[in-house]
Amino acid sequence: MLQRGAPLKVLISGARRSRARALRRVLTPLGAExxxxxxxxxxxxxxxVVLPFSGEETCYLNTIYPEYAGVKYLLPDLAAFALCEDKGALYARLARAGFGAHLAAPVPGQAVVRKPRIGTAGVAASVLPYETMSDSPAWVWQRRLSDAHEYAGHFLIDGAGRMVLARACRYTRHENQMRHDLRDGAGALVxxxxxxxxxxxAMLAEIGLRGFCCFDYFVTPEDGVQVLEINGRVGGSMVRMPEVMGPAYCRAVAPELTAHWPEPVWPQVVRHKRGLAGRLPSLRRPRFA
Incomplete structure (x- = not known):
């Protein structure tokens, strides 16, 4: 139990040292150790407070130290995390729960987009006829959407299931591409x-997620919100906002010890690594004939 006047002790893995140091620079002035x-x-x-970054750390903590879940860390349990990782099972679960109209699943007769491989940040998605999907799982594909923006919605759910943080990063999307602004190193916070x-x-309550999570989605005039996927971990944009991520997480895990902390201030823009811009041509998925 933390004694009165003692600093809040925060543990961060050293696996991603530069990000851990950025969080330390933010949390130390607030009185955290x-x-x-x-x-x-x-x-x-x-x-x-224990603050993990990756899916590997999520699985490790849930497996080795489950007694600290909801006490020292906030993470989806292994079943919820596995559901988010299995996109096909996730789509099926949400559809059965009545969310089918908000899933960007393929529709017969409409063009589809093959989801890019990991590492492209959504760049260079191939638009193809629906019939192209015949030899691969449907969840590998999404319905082609016409909206000019893609969103990454960042949420933090506390131990009681309350949504204590919600903000989206909006990326400009161009024809056959998503998150085009990543080339320019920026996405707008909205x-x-x-x-x-x-x-x-409601979707998160159905899945039973806790901690940070990230929705990739579109909003179209015809269909409204169209969810591409839900990631049961902290999103890449959020990791680049340590001034929000660190304080918000500590407040959610230990509210009685951080009640005197100021509310995190969101930036207007989240910056990505500009070095990715020169690598995009080599990361693009080859187009199908």
């Missing part, structure tokens, strides 16, 4: 309308 170390018995015991937020909250 940040330790960058491995997740081991003695470091877990001493910490008040509010999420109440009805969209309520929809996402």
């Amino acid at each position: 940040v330790r960058i170390d491995g997740f081991r018995s003695h470091t877990m015991l001493e910490a008040d 509010d999420i309308p109440p009805d969209h937020r309520a929809l996402f909250a």
Whole structure:
């Protein structure tokens, strides 16, 4: 139990040291004592808040230290995390729960887009006829959408299932491409309308997620919100906002110890690594004949 006047002890894995250091620079002025170390018995015991980054760390903590779930860390349990990783099962679960109209699933007679391989940040998606899907799982594909923007919605769900953080990063999308602004290293931070937020909250309640998660989605005039996927982990854009990520997470895990902390201030733009711009041609998926 943290004694009155003692610093909040935050444990962050050293696997991504530059990001961990960025969080330490944000949390230290707030009165936190940040330790960058491995997740081991003695470091877990001493910490008040444990902040993981990756899916690997999610699985490790849930497997080795489940007794700290909801107490020192907020993460989806293994079943919920596995559901998010299995996009086909996730689509099926949400469709059965009545969310089918908000899934960008392929529709007979409409053009489809093959989801790009990991690492392209959504760039160079091939538009093909529906019949092209015949030899591959449907979840590998999405219905071609005409909206000019793609959104990455970032959420934080506390231990009681309450949505305590919600904001979207909007990326400009060009023909046959998504997240085109990644070339320019920026995406705009925008509010999420109440009805969209309520929809996402209902989906998250169905899945049972806790902690950070990220929705990739479109909003079209014809169909409204169209979800591409849900990631049961902190999103890439959020990781690049340590001034929001660190304080918000600590407040959600230990609200009584951080009640005096100021509310995180969102930036207007989230910056990505500009070095990716020169690599995009080599990352593009070859077009099908």
